Amino acid sequence: MVTQTDNDVRGTFYIVATPIGNLEDFTDRAKKVLTEVDFIAAEDTRHSKRLLNHFGIDTKLFALHDHNERDKANYIGSLLDEGKNLALVSDAGTPLISDPGYHVVNFLRQQGHKVVPVPGPSALIxxxxxxxxxxxxxxxxxxxxxxxxxxxxxxxxxxxxxxxxxxxxxxxxxxxxxxxxxxxxxxxxxxxxxxxxxxxxxxxxxxxxxxxxxxxxxxxxxxxxxxxxxxxLPEQEEDNSEALKVLKVLLKELPVKQAAALAAEITGEKKNALYKQALALNES
Missing domain, CATH: 3.30.950.10 (Tetrapyrrole methylase, C-terminal domain)
Structure with missing residues (x-):
């Protein structure tokens, strides 16, 4: 595994969260990082440009999206090798959460580059x-x-x-x-x-x-x-029905999907319900 040393002169790659709606949720740290880095990789440069203009940030942008991020990984790595600092932003919220960036971050980690999160809004949380x-x-x-x-x-x-x-x-x-x-x-x-x-x-x-x-x-x-x-979801209920007994026996010999299908055929119970029960039994 490649790791970064303290005396590494390479640049830093920041993952910067941006507002999901309310611009007042843009943190001071995020604005500072985006102002000071050499380049910003943005999911949609037109969208991000409007946000940056609002806050008077004129850092150079380039596009990084689902269709080009694998190709951009080497380019970003080369800029970091030159000592440049870069930031990644998505259209809104925290990058990589159902947004592009995973392949780049994974590549940079493997190459020993420093990747720093700058937390902020996330629609999920x-x-x-x-x-x-x-x-x-x-x-x-x-x-x-x-x-x-x-x-x-x-x-x-x-x-x-x-x-x-x-x-x-x-x-x-x-x-x-x-x-x-x-x-x-x-x-x-x-x-x-x-x-x-x-x-x-x-x-x-x-x-x-x-x-x-x-x-x-x-x-x-x-x-x-x-x-x-x-x-x-509803809690798994304790069930002593004939269907469950059959399912438990079948699971000893068959994969979950086959066991559920066969138990449904034998007992007349719904296959989907038995499949969910089989998954729960298999996990426990």
Whole structure:
């Protein structure tokens, strides 16, 4: 493993969080770093330029996004080797959290470059702390698949051991996503929805999936913006049913998916429900 030494003359790569809406959330440290570095790598240079102009920061920008970050890694490494300091920003919030940057940071770490986080806003944490759902354990799953079947498969795989499940959703898929969530979990889950966090029309809704879907359907304004969805799953109930007994026996010899399918065929129980039980049993 390559590590950096204290006398390394190479530059530093900063990961800088920017506001997710309210510009007053931009920290003094973040502004100072962005002013003093030699270059800023930005997900969208046009978007970031507007933010920097607002604060009078004129540092040179170049684009770093999903389609070019692997190619840019060597370029960034060469600038650091020359003693240049660089910063990475995304369109909003903390870089790398469902945003580009992982490949670059991974490469720089392997090469022994110094990577320094400059913390600040994150939609994930900001939404979760005000959701009213359990926060002692949670799982962030980013954006769910675009197609309904794949989305439902993902939702079906969630287990109580994950804690509160948190994901992002876009305005044009939010209603379809809620339909899928209700189809998979029904009224067994509690949901919190955060919209336009820290912005003028910030909204938090909570309740059953059906409750939230109804509110969004009745008021189209509630379907606009950026969403963080948080789901509190039901606790695994102790079940001494015949289906569970069969499932436990099958799990001794078969993979989870096969055991659940065969148990469903033998007992007539729903395959999705048995699959979730099988995952929970397998983990324990």
């Amino acid at each position: 900001t939404a979760l702390c005000a959701s009213g759902l359990p926060t002692d354990r949670f799982s962030f799953v980013g954006f769910l698949p675009a197609k309904s079947k794949s989305r439902r498969d993902e939702m079906s795989s969630w287990t109580p051991s994950q804690g509160t499940v948190v994901f992002y959703e876009s305005t044009h898929r939010i209603l379809d996503c809620l339909v899928d969530l209700e189809a998979v979990w029904g009224d067994r889950i509690q949901v919190a929805l955060a919209r336009e966090i820290t912005k003028t029309f910030e909204t938090f809704l909570s309740g059953s999936v059906a409750d939230i879907h109804r509110i969004l359907t009745e008021d189209s304004n509630q379907t606009r913006g950026e969403f963080v969805i948080m789901v509190s």
